[in-house]
Amino acid sequence: MLGLAWAPPAHAGRRPFIWTFDTDIVPKGDVELEQWLWARSRSPDVPERPSVYWIWWGPVLGLSQHLELAIPFQVRSTRDGTQLESFEADFRYRLFPRGDDRAFQPLIRGVWHQAIDTGTASRVDVDLVGSYQWESGLRVALDLGTQVSIPGLRGSDAPVRILGTWSAGVSHSLVADELRLSLETFGEVGLKSAGREVHFFVGPSVAWTFGRVWVTAGTLVGVTAVAPETPRFMPRLIWAVAL
Numbered sequence: 001m002l003g004l005a006w007a008p009p010a011h012a013g014r015r016p017f018i019w020t021f022d023t024d025i026v027p028k029g030d031v032e033l034e035q036w037l038w039a040r041s042r043s044p045d046v047p048e049r050p051s052v053y054w055i056w057w058g059p060v061l062g063l064s065q066h067l068e069l070a071i072p073f074q075v076r077s078t079r080d081g082t083q084l085e086s087f088e089a090d091f092r093y094r095l096f097p098r099g100d101d102r103a104f105q106p107l108i109r110g111v112w113h114q115a116i117d118t119g120t121a122s123r124v125d126v127d128l129v130g131s132y133q134w135e136s137g138l139r140v141a142l143d144l145g146t147q148v149s150i151p152g153l154r155g156s157d158a159p160v161r162i163l164g165t166w167s168a169g170v171s172h173s174l175v176a177d178e179l180r181l182s183l184e185t186f187g188e189v190g191l192k193s194a195g196r197e198v199h200f201f202v203g204p205s206v207a208w209t210f211g212r213v214w215v216t217a218g219t220l221v222g223v224t225a226v227a228p229e230t231p232r233f234m235p236r237l238i239w240a241v242a243l
Contacts, residue, residue: 015216016207017184018238020184020186021107023107023131025092025094027062033243036236039052039234041232041233043228045224050079059071060240074087083116087116088111092108093108094107106129107130109126109129111125129143139172141169142167145164146163147164162191164188169183169205179206181207182205184202184205199222199229200227203221212241212242219233
């Protein structure tokens with residue numbers, strides 16, 4: 001990534017995927033401002049469920065060559081209104097230090113999601129992420145996660161809710177250090193008190209790095225033939241600027 005007074009070689013989108021977390025992190029002492037704009041459309045099998053839109057915004061801090069911290073807030077909107085949904089502390093720990101150029105890289109992600117909107121519960125997210133990079137420019141990433149919502153933290157007697165998630169992506173460089181095209185898949189399944197509902201998506205994305213800015217955009221398409229309650233579309237735009 002880019003610093004204030006010098007510019008090491010850029011990477012074509014620090015996050016080449018819109019949903020699958022990757023293993024690159026911000027250098028120690030650097031800061032990025034990152035924003036996500038994304039949505040979930042209606043499900044053809046559940047027409048009464050409205051479309052939902054989110055804004056995720058926050059600084060991403062390089063605490064060491066192994067660890068970065070994002071401190072975002074999220075705003076959620078539906079046809080019925082808009083509210084501040086949550087604040088987060090999102091830690092991403094890379095097992096090998098940034099700058100280590102071995103092909104395989106593992107990362108652990110842990111998140112505290114502090115709910116603000118009374119209709120949601122605070123939760124803990126944990127992800128195990130791995131990536132592999134070939135010299136040809138081909139890159140793959142796998143992200144396995146769990147979300148544990150804890151209503152009792154807000155005095156509710158509702159049961160703990162556990163959601164399992166998985167995502168995987170394959171990406172290839174089209175223009176070295178500038179443009180990258182990707183294809184990924186994402187799924188989630190209720191494991192406890194989540195209705196046993198299953199969602200499954202697949203879709204393309206494109207990542208572009210220019211100057212001190214990187215942008216990744218794309219959309220996932222719901223595979224309703226596999227999971228009828230899956231929303232039709234889930235587009236996301238992610239952009240960041242290095243300070």
